[in-house]
Amino acid sequence: MDRAKKRVGVLTTMVLVLVLALVGMGVAWGVLGRRAEAETRGLEAKLENGYKQNYYQLVYNVGNLSAYLNKLTVASSPTLQMQLLGQISVESASAGAALSALTSVDDDARKTTKYINQVGDYCLRLQYALADGGQLGEAERDNILSLYTVIQEMERGLDKVKEQVDEGNFDFLGAEENNVFAQTVASFEAETVAYPALIYDGPFSDALEQAEPKGLIGEPITRQEAEEKVALYLPTSYTLSYEGELSGKIAAYRFSANTEHGRYYLDVTKVGGHLLTLIADSTPTDTIYTAEECSAYGLQYLEHIGVADMTPVWASNYNSVYYINYAHTEGDVICYSDLIVLKVSAETKTLVGVEARNYLMNHRAREMATPTVTEPEARAAITQNLSVDGVRLALIPTDGGGERLTYEIAGTTSDNRYFVYVDAATGKECKILRVIDSAQGQLLQ
Amino acid sequence: MNRKSVTIALCAMWLLMVAVVAFAPAGESADAAALKQGSTGSLVRTVQTKLKNWGYYTGTVDGVYGAKTVAAVQYFQRKNGLTADGIVGSATAAKLGISLSSSGASGYSSSDEYLLARCVYAEARGEPYTGQVAVAAVILNRVRSSSFPNTISGVIYQSGAFTCVSDGQINLTPNETAKKAVRDAMSGWDPTGGCLYYYNPATATSKWIWSREVHLTIGSHSFCV
Numbered sequence: 001m002d003r004a005k006k007r008v009g010v011l012t013t014m015v016l017v018l019v020l021a022l023v024g025m026g027v028a029w030g031v032l033g034r035r036a037e038a039e040t041r042g043l044e045a046k047l048e049n050g051y052k053q054n055y056y057q058l059v060y061n062v063g064n065l066s067a068y069l070n071k072l073t074v075a076s077s078p079t080l081q082m083q084l085l086g087q088i089s090v091e092s093a094s095a096g097a098a099l100s101a102l103t104s105v106d107d108d109a110r111k112t113t114k115y116i117n118q119v120g121d122y123c124l125r126l127q128y129a130l131a132d133g134g135q136l137g138e139a140e141r142d143n144i145l146s147l148y149t150v151i152q153e154m155e156r157g158l159d160k161v162k163e164q165v166d167e168g169n170f171d172f173l174g175a176e177e178n179n180v181f182a183q184t185v186a187s188f189e190a191e192t193v194a195y196p197a198l199i200y201d202g203p204f205s206d207a208l209e210q211a212e213p214k215g216l217i218g219e220p221i222t223r224q225e226a227e228e229k230v231a232l233y234l235p236t237s238y239t240l241s242y243e244g245e246l247s248g249k250i251a252a253y254r255f256s257a258n259t260e261h262g263r264y265y266l267d268v269t270k271v272g273g274h275l276l277t278l279i280a281d282s283t284p285t286d287t288i289y290t291a292e293e294c295s296a297y298g299l300q301y302l303e304h305i306g307v308a309d310m311t312p313v314w315a316s317n318y319n320s321v322y323y324i325n326y327a328h329t330e331g332d333v334i335c336y337s338d339l340i341v342l343k344v345s346a347e348t349k350t351l352v353g354v355e356a357r358n359y360l361m362n363h364r365a366r367e368m369a370t371p372t373v374t375e376p377e378a379r380a381a382i383t384q385n386l387s388v389d390g391v392r393l394a395l396i397p398t399d400g401g402g403e404r405l406t407y408e409i410a411g412t413t414s415d416n417r418y419f420v421y422v423d424a425a426t427g428k429e430c431k432i433l434r435v436i437d438s439a440q441g442q443l444l445q
Numbered sequence: 446m447n448r449k450s451v452t453i454a455l456c457a458m459w460l461l462m463v464a465v466v467a468f469a470p471a472g473e474s475a476d477a478a479a480l481k482q483g484s485t486g487s488l489v490r491t492v493q494t495k496l497k498n499w500g501y502y503t504g505t506v507d508g509v510y511g512a513k514t515v516a517a518v519q520y521f522q523r524k525n526g527l528t529a530d531g532i533v534g535s536a537t538a539a540k541l542g543i544s545l546s547s548s549g550a551s552g553y554s555s556s557d558e559y560l561l562a563r564c565v566y567a568e569a570r571g572e573p574y575t576g577q578v579a580v581a582a583v584i585l586n587r588v589r590s591s592s593f594p595n596t597i598s599g600v601i602y603q604s605g606a607f608t609c610v611s612d613g614q615i616n617l618t619p620n621e622t623a624k625k626a627v628r629d630a631m632s633g634w635d636p637t638g639g640c641l642y643y644y645n646p647a648t649a650t651s652k653w654i655w656s657r658e659v660h661l662t663i664g665s666h667s668f669c670v
Contacts, residue, residue: 093595096594096595097594097599100593100594100599100603101604103604104603104604104605104606105603105604105605105606106605106651106653107605108653110592110593111592113591113592113593113594114590114591114592117591117592117595118591121591203589204591244661244662245661246636246637246638246660246661247638247658247660247661248638248639248640248660248670249638249639250638252638254661263574265575265636267636277634277635277636279574279575279578279629279634279636280574281573281574281575281622281625283621318625318628319621319625319628323628323632339633341632341633341634343629343632353629353634355632355633355634355635357633357635357638358633414508415508437488
C-alpha cells in the first residue's frame, strides 16, 4: 500500500516536473520566438525604410531636374545658365545613386540609368563650354528641350508610385513582381521614350560607344595565319592551343601557349593579325633589373613586332613587374591616345604582358596641327610656383574621345609633382595631373 | 558631397590609368613604391619626422631624401635588424609604422582596388588567371558605362549584380593572384573586349542573361554585352 502510494507520489512528481519543464520551454519558446520575430520585423523595417529613403530622394532629385531643365530653356544669361547646369549635374548624380539602390541588375533599368547619367554629364560639359566663353547654340537648346520632355515623363511615372507610397499601401520589400514601381521603371525603358542621342565631349557621350577602331589596318586573316603570327609575338619556344574567338569591336583569335615561363594567353586580331592582348600569370619575386633596362627591352620588343616610333612615357613597379607605357611619337609630339602597355618581369627581364587595344583603336596617320602658341607663352600661362623640369608637345585624349594638342609642362612644388597641360591653340591651361605615391607605385590623378 | 565630381575624378582616373596612365619624361625613375635617395614629397617628410622624433635623424625635415636621411634610415635599419640599405621599402616602412600608400593624396585608388580584388577573388578564384582579369575588367567596364553606377562600390554592391555579395563571400580575404588580376585590369587589360556581363552557363538561372550576345568564354564563364 505504502509502496503503491510512493509510486503514485513519484509518478506525480515526475509528471509535475515534466509539465513544468514543458511550460517553461513553451514560455521560453514564446519569448525567444517573439524576440526573433521582433528582430526580423526590425530588420525588415530598416530595409524598407532604406528603400523609401532612396525612393523619396529619387522623386526629389527628378523633380529638381525637371525644374532646372525647364528654367534652362528660358534662361538667357550665361551666368544663370552655368548655375543651372551645375545644379543639374549635382541632382543627376544623386538621382543616379538613388535609382541604382532601388533597382537590381535584373530589373534592367539601363536606359533610365543611362539617361540620368547623361543628363548630368552633358550639362557639366555645357557648363565647361560656357565657362570657356562659349554659348548655348540651337543644337544645345534642342537637346535641353528633349531632355526636359523625357524628365517630365519620369516625373509623372514616379507620381503614380508616390500616391501608393504616401498612403502606406506600397512596400518595396513585399512588392510582388511587376509592382507599380517596377512597371514605372519598365515604362521608362520602353522603345517609345524618345531619349535624345547626345554627341558631346564627355565620358558618357554616345560617340564613344559608336567609335570604331582606326588602327586595325590590313586584310582579314585565317586562324592558320594567326597561329603563324604567334611565333613573331612570343619570343620563346611554346606549344600552342586554340582557345576560341573574341568578338566585339576588335575581333580576334585567342590562343594559349605553354612556355618555360608559364602559360600565356594571346589575342591576335582577325583583321591584320595584330597582337591585341597578351596575358601571363607570372610570379616574379625579386627586382633585379632597373626600369630603364626593362623599358629598353620593351622598346626592342615593340620594334621586333613591327610597332615603330614609340616612346616610353611612364613605368611603375608592382610586385616585381614593370608596367611600362609606350606612346606613339609623331615628330616631336607624344600622342597619348596611341598607347601600348607592356608588362616586363623585373626579375628575368622577360615579357609578361601586352595591352594594345588603345593603340589599335586610335592609331592613324594624323594631320598634326602647328601650335599657334609658343613655348614661353605656354609657360607664362601657368603658375609661377612650379619649378619646371621639362616641356614638350603632347596630343592628349579628351573625355569624349577627341584629341587636343598641348604643351606638357612637368614640374614640382615643394610638396608635389605635376604635369600641367596648356592648349597649344588657345594658350589656355586645360588639364593638371598630379603624381601620387601609392602601394602600387606612382600613379597619376 | 558632389558625387559627380568624384565620379568625374574616377572617370578621369580610369582614363588616365587605362588610356594614358601617365605622362612623364622617359627614363623616369620607376621603382616608386620605395623611398630612396633623391625621393621627395610628403612621405619623405613623414619618414624624416618619425626618425627625428626617435632620435635617428638630426637634419631638417624638408621632404628631400638626401645623404643625411639615408644615414638615418641605415641607422634605424641596423637597430631594427633590417638590411641597412638606406632605402625605405615595405619592410622598413612597416617598422616605421608608415604605409607607402598613405601619401594623404588619395585614399580611393587603394581601397577601391582592394574591394575589386575581394570581388574578383570571391567570384572567380577557381578560374584561370585570364578569367580573373576578365571579371575585374567587366566591373571596370560597368563603372565606365553610363548604364551602370559610376563607382566601383556602386557597381559591386548593386542589387543582384554579383552572387558573392549576396552570399557574403565578398568578405573573404583576396589572394595575390586576385590582386594581380585587378592591377592588370586597372592598367588596361580587358580579355573580354568591353563586356558588361558574365554568367556560368552551368548554373545561371536568369532567363534574361541567355538573351545577351556572348563575346567569348573563359573557363566556366561566358562573357557578354
